[in-house]
Amino acid sequence: MSKFIVSQKQGVPFVSVQAMAEMISNHGIEQTIKELVDALEQDFSRWDKFEKSSRFASHSKNGVIELMPVSDGEMFACKYVNGHPINTKRDLQTVAAFGVLSDVETGYPILLTEMCILTALRTAATSALVAKYCAPKNAQTLALIGNGAQGEFQAMGMKAVVGISKVRLYDVDPAASEKVAHNLADSGLDITICKTAEEAVEGADIITTCTADKKNATILRDDMVKKGVFVNAIGGDCPGKTELDAEILLRADHVIVEFEPQTRIEGDIQQLSQDFPVTEFHRIVNGEKEARTNENNLVVFDGVGFASEDFTALVFLRDLIKKQDAYELLDLIPHQQDPKNLYSVVKAHSKDRGIAMNETMAIA
Amino acid sequence: MSKFIVSQKQGVPFVSVQAMAEMISNHGIEQTIKELVDALEQDFSRWDKFEKSSRFASHSKNGVIELMPVSDGEMFACKYVNGHPINTKRDLQTVAAFGVLSDVETGYPILLTEMCILTALRTAATSALVAKYCAPKNAQTLALIGNGAQGEFQAMGMKAVVGISKVRLYDVDPAASEKVAHNLADSGLDITICKTAEEAVEGADIITTCTADKKNATILRDDMVKKGVFVNAIGGDCPGKTELDAEILLRADHVIVEFEPQTRIEGDIQQLSQDFPVTEFHRIVNGEKEARTNENNLVVFDGVGFASEDFTALVFLRDLIKKQDAYELLDLIPHQQDPKNLYSVVKAHSKDRGIAMNETMAIA
Numbered sequence: 001m002s003k004f005i006v007s008q009k010q011g012v013p014f015v016s017v018q019a020m021a022e023m024i025s026n027h028g029i030e031q032t033i034k035e036l037v038d039a040l041e042q043d044f045s046r047w048d049k050f051e052k053s054s055r056f057a058s059h060s061k062n063g064v065i066e067l068m069p070v071s072d073g074e075m076f077a078c079k080y081v082n083g084h085p086i087n088t089k090r091d092l093q094t095v096a097a098f099g100v101l102s103d104v105e106t107g108y109p110i111l112l113t114e115m116c117i118l119t120a121l122r123t124a125a126t127s128a129l130v131a132k133y134c135a136p137k138n139a140q141t142l143a144l145i146g147n148g149a150q151g152e153f154q155a156m157g158m159k160a161v162v163g164i165s166k167v168r169l170y171d172v173d174p175a176a177s178e179k180v181a182h183n184l185a186d187s188g189l190d191i192t193i194c195k196t197a198e199e200a201v202e203g204a205d206i207i208t209t210c211t212a213d214k215k216n217a218t219i220l221r222d223d224m225v226k227k228g229v230f231v232n233a234i235g236g237d238c239p240g241k242t243e244l245d246a247e248i249l250l251r252a253d254h255v256i257v258e259f260e261p262q263t264r265i266e267g268d269i270q271q272l273s274q275d276f277p278v279t280e281f282h283r284i285v286n287g288e289k290e291a292r293t294n295e296n297n298l299v300v301f302d303g304v305g306f307a308s309e310d311f312t313a314l315v316f317l318r319d320l321i322k323k324q325d326a327y328e329l330l331d332l333i334p335h336q337q338d339p340k341n342l343y344s345v346v347k348a349h350s351k352d353r354g355i356a357m358n359e360t361m362a363i364a
Numbered sequence: 365m366s367k368f369i370v371s372q373k374q375g376v377p378f379v380s381v382q383a384m385a386e387m388i389s390n391h392g393i394e395q396t397i398k399e400l401v402d403a404l405e406q407d408f409s410r411w412d413k414f415e416k417s418s419r420f421a422s423h424s425k426n427g428v429i430e431l432m433p434v435s436d437g438e439m440f441a442c443k444y445v446n447g448h449p450i451n452t453k454r455d456l457q458t459v460a461a462f463g464v465l466s467d468v469e470t471g472y473p474i475l476l477t478e479m480c481i482l483t484a485l486r487t488a489a490t491s492a493l494v495a496k497y498c499a500p501k502n503a504q505t506l507a508l509i510g511n512g513a514q515g516e517f518q519a520m521g522m523k524a525v526v527g528i529s530k531v532r533l534y535d536v537d538p539a540a541s542e543k544v545a546h547n548l549a550d551s552g553l554d555i556t557i558c559k560t561a562e563e564a565v566e567g568a569d570i571i572t573t574c575t576a577d578k579k580n581a582t583i584l585r586d587d588m589v590k591k592g593v594f595v596n597a598i599g600g601d602c603p604g605k606t607e608l609d610a611e612i613l614l615r616a617d618h619v620i621v622e623f624e625p626q627t628r629i630e631g632d633i634q635q636l637s638q639d640f641p642v643t644e645f646h647r648i649v650n651g652e653k654e655a656r657t658n659e660n661n662l663v664v665f666d667g668v669g670f671a672s673e674d675f676t677a678l679v680f681l682r683d684l685i686k687k688q689d690a691y692e693l694l695d696l697i698p699h700q701q702d703p704k705n706l707y708s709v710v711k712a713h714s715k716d717r718g719i720a721m722n723e724t725m726a727i728a
Contacts, residue, residue, distance in 0.1 A: 008456060016695035017709065025713035051422060058415060058435050060468045065440050067431055071422050076429050080442065080464060082471025088703045092372060096472050096697045100444060104424045107446025108460050116698050120706055152707035176704050183707045331380035333460045334480050339452045340540050342484055343516035343547045345381065349389035 003075070005322055008108045011329030015113035015321060023326040024117060029153070030160040036125035036316055037132070037161050043312045044129075047282035049073065050308050054262040057238065062086045063214065064238050070307035076102040077311035079115055083238065085212040094149060094212050095119065101314040111318050112330060115310070120150045122313035123305060124157030127232050131162045131206060133284050134256060134291040134299040135230040139205035140165050144180070145197050145219055146211035146235055147171035151180045154208050159189055162206070166190045170200035198224055209243045211235040216271075222247035227296045234303040236268040244300070246271040253297040256281050258306035267302040278302070367439070369686055372472045375693030379477035379685060387690040388481060393517070394524040400489035400680055401496070401525050407676045408493075411646035413437065414672050418626040421602065426450045427578065428602050434671035440466040441675035443479055447602065449576040458513060458576050459483065465678040475682050476694060479674070484514045486677035487669060488521030491596050495526045495570060497648050498620060498655040498663040499594040503569035504529050509561050509583055510575035510599055511535035511544045518572050519544070523553055526570070530554045534564035562588055573607045575599040580635075586611035591660045598667040600632045608664070610635040617661040620645050622670035631666040642666070
């Protein structure tokens with residue numbers, strides 16, 4: 001199978017929100033996350049093949065706009081993503097993402113896609129993959145603190161991959177917890193809405209913090225986290241935005257990160273010194289280090305989201321839309337017969353010159 | 365007039381190649397470049413308002429993929445652009461660019477557009493604006509060395525803004541020169557195709573080098589460049605890709621750059637030491653420095669293309685498409701009623717669950 005969806009002269013395949021929603025719904029959310037977990041595992045196992053850099057971030061008063069480029073030498077991926085918690089008050093998404101996948105050999109984009117849904121899926125898959133290595137054996141109960149746009153995806157990922165059966169929800173906004181409970185009512189998960197974070201973490205094997213406020217917050221206090229637990233802290237992901245009491249990190253037996261240089265800037269470990277010991281996750285996948293050595297280990301994943309995860313998701317999507325025909329072609333790059341004759345593309349449209357458009361060019 | 369084309373809940377305005385070609389053709393190429401020159405001049409005069417960084421570049425054997433982000437605190441712009449000279453042999457563009465303009469306040473993209481044509485226009489406008497300050501008085505003759513995709517735009521910019529009347533063409537590929545001559549036959553410019561670069565520069569007031577090869581080349585030797593000339597060197601724009609004999613730079617009375625940190629890496633001055641004196645162009649626009657003090661000055665613009673120029677072009681485009689209605693709306697960002705209920709966007713499509721799509725959401 002060619003790695004390209006269509007010939008690069010035909011136009012750029014585009015996946016809209018509606019096309020993505022229909023496709024993932026057809027394919028199944030759990031099934032999609034499972035396949036993404038496998039794809040992520042494969043890409044983390046070839047970590048050295050990626051040209052990596054910390055993401056570009058443009059911070060403003062109410063949010064951040066980020067660019068996340070990465071390449072494996074064959075394909076290039078870049079996600080545009082913002083983070084504006086204030087947006088929900090405007091009936092807008094906190095995160096409005098889109099992305100591009102390109103052919104390194106030609107530099108041409110071969111896929112342009114919505115990435116709000118795809119980001120929620122890849123983040124859930126990343127959390128689930130890390131949990132597969134880091135959660136205690138036979139984990140049954142997930143405490144989910146922060147019940148925003150990604151909440152349900154996180155829960156379904158932990159169900160699909162780790163096999164959790166119970167979810168304990170908490171959010172400062174009770175309507176957000178109600179929303180998750182409603183959406184997951186027919187998921188097979190046993191859902192409990194809790195009045196406090198303390199109540200939510202009772203009996204939890206996995207604690208996922210997934211909050212949006214751009215500030216240094218303490219979503220989890222040290223005394224709330226028991227030995228043996230896996231803390232999946234994914235909401236603290238830019239400078240000045242943290243979720244964990246630093247004591248939890250200091251007490252942890254193992255703190256796992258994605259790409260250390262980026263997490264030092266953006267993760268919960270920004271609260272600690274630059275030499276605080278962490279392990280990059282690919283080393284766990286590759287068997288260089290064990291995530292936990294016994295059932296009493298406290299393991300923390302300080303997840304911020306790394307570009308290679310979007311790369312994996314975009315390559316996965318490239319292959320899925322070929323099977324499902326879930327794209328349209330975008331007229332994004334000129335296709336005139338002589339590539340050096342870009343001027344003809346404009347001139348061909350000069351109505352007053354009477355030159356027919358197709359005389360000198362053919363637009364897909 | 366609102367700075368937004370449409371409400372951010374309606375979808376993302378998209379300008380296709382065809383829409384761009386029709387719009388620019390209607391508006392007129394010279395008129396477009398003239399207006400872009402005015403817009404660029406205004407933005408260069410408020411240089412300190414921009415959050416600037418050197419562009420991100422991912423180099424591979426045959427080319428480069430770059431991201432060019434910039435913000436003025438109100439709008440954020442980013443261009444994706446490649447450079448693959450080998451592409452013309454595949455009937456593909458050397459440069460396949462697209463870009464996004466976003467609202468810093470919400471982080472939402474408000475415009476997505478083709479940027480092959482737009483880049484050619486903004487590059488021509490930048491060259492013309494710099495020439496307005498740096499070319500000798502009453503410049504009449506342009507030598508255009510390198511007659512690829514941007515050639516005609518460069519010539520039309522120098523005509524529209526500086527008032528040149530003669531163009532002397534040279535390219536290693538004679539068909540490229542024929543193409544430019546053909547396209548500009550009715551432009552009012554007096555066109556001469558030359559057999560050598562030496563012949564092309566005879567009597568030239570402005571020498572534009574606009575070649576694509578990704579190597580250290582000597583398009584202009586020192587002995588080919590007379591006193592008094594303005595050299596507009598825009599083809600040398602990444603590490604290992606230069607056009608000028610270093611002697612020309614060393615002899616020049618004034619070397620002008622866009623954003624010094626980026627040009628040190630990418631421009632022709634990469635051949636020289638890090639302390640070789642250059643002047644950022646905004647200082648010329650703002651009257652802090654004079655581009656030339658007498659008619660014998662040799663002035664060189666070591667142009668590489670800076671993100672703020674794309675910002676200017678994208679804001680210009682935003683306003684032009686409002687007048688011309690030259691866009692379609694792209695379903696790029698979800699618009700469900702409750703922004704936290706992203707899961708419903710996927711779940712609503714679950715055919716086997718029998719939930720109507722419009723029950724919980726409204727996709728634009």
